[in-house]
Amino acid sequence: AQALLTPGDLAGVRVVVSAGGTREPIDPVRFLGNRSSGRQGAALAAEAAARGAEVTLVSANISGEVLAEVRHPSIRVVSVGTAAELSEAMTHESSLADVVVMAAAVADYRPAAVSERKLTKEGGGIPAIELVENEDIVAALASQRRSGQLVVGFAAETPEDASELLARARRKQHRKRVDLLIVNEVGWERGFESPENAVHILGPNGADAGSASGSKRAVAAAIWDAIARAR
Numbered sequence: 001a002q003a004l005l006t007p008g009d010l011a012g013v014r015v016v017v018s019a020g021g022t023r024e025p026i027d028p029v030r031f032l033g034n035r036s037s038g039r040q041g042a043a044l045a046a047e048a049a050a051r052g053a054e055v056t057l058v059s060a061n062i063s064g065e066v067l068a069e070v071r072h073p074s075i076r077v078v079s080v081g082t083a084a085e086l087s088e089a090m091t092h093e094s095s096l097a098d099v100v101v102m103a104a105a106v107a108d109y110r111p112a113a114v115s116e117r118k119l120t121k122e123g124g125g126i127p128a129i130e131l132v133e134n135e136d137i138v139a140a141l142a143s144q145r146r147s148g149q150l151v152v153g154f155a156a157e158t159p160e161d162a163s164e165l166l167a168r169a170r171r172k173q174h175r176k177r178v179d180l181l182i183v184n185e186v187g188w189e190r191g192f193e194s195p196e197n198a199v200h201i202l203g204p205n206g207a208d209a210g211s212a213s214g215s216k217r218a219v220a221a222a223i224w225d226a227i228a229r230a231r
């Protein structure tokens with residue numbers, strides 16, 4: 001009952017969270033993708049809604065099962081497939097947002113041409129798929145941010161050691177001009193598809209804003225604490 005009477009610390013805050021991973025079509029039956037399940041981003045949306053925010057979750061290929069876990073009256077879901085669709089949705093949805101969190105794993109490249117018909121082995125030879133670079137969505141959002149709006153990026157890294165992890169992350173934060181960067185160490189067994197996560201948080205200007213580990217919901221709570229401190 002207390003939760004119904006006490007407004008959360010994000011009451012009335014307009015939040016847009018992207019989550020999941022883009023899929024770049026090769027032909028009608030194949031795509032280039034990545035292993036992001038969308039669970040960390042979905043947990044961020046759920047945590048923000050529980051704390052009173054008005055949330056738009058831009059879902060890039062998140063399964064119905066994961067989305068069902070985070071249904072909430074204050075979460076509106078917008079579904080996208082490719083990086084180009086994600087870019088368009090984020091530009092549109094973030095125009096009135098107070099906080100934009102870019103947790104989606106975006107394909108860095110897409111096939112230069114999408115085959116209208118399924119590629120087959122009949123022609124012989126191993127096909128080469130020419131790639132072109134996708135736009136950096138979070139960098140574009142950060143460069144267009146309205147005054148008072150916070151833009152939060154993520155970085156999934158597979159570093160050789162901890163100091164390399166943070167040095168790379170700080171360069172990435174500076175390059176993209178995001179206010180906060182959530183740094184995720186990932187590997188074959190870590191980060192993806194798992195219920196647990198561990199992150200470092202870089203605050204404005206690369207300042208150490210702490211770290212968090214545990215369930216993706218617990219990590220989401222720590223990330224919103226850091227965002228609330230930076231606002």
Ligand code: CTP
Nearest residue numbers: 102103104106134135136137138153154155156
């Ligand atoms: N991102 C984006 N648009 C892209 C690629 C990445 O908005 N085309 C965002 C991701 O959603 C994430 C942040 O940028 O919030 C960092 O993504 P990451 O893949 O770690 O960064 P890249 O700049 O693509 O660098 P890398 O070469 O390490 O992949």
Ligand code: CA
Nearest residue numbers: 105106107108
């Ligand atoms: Ca990338």
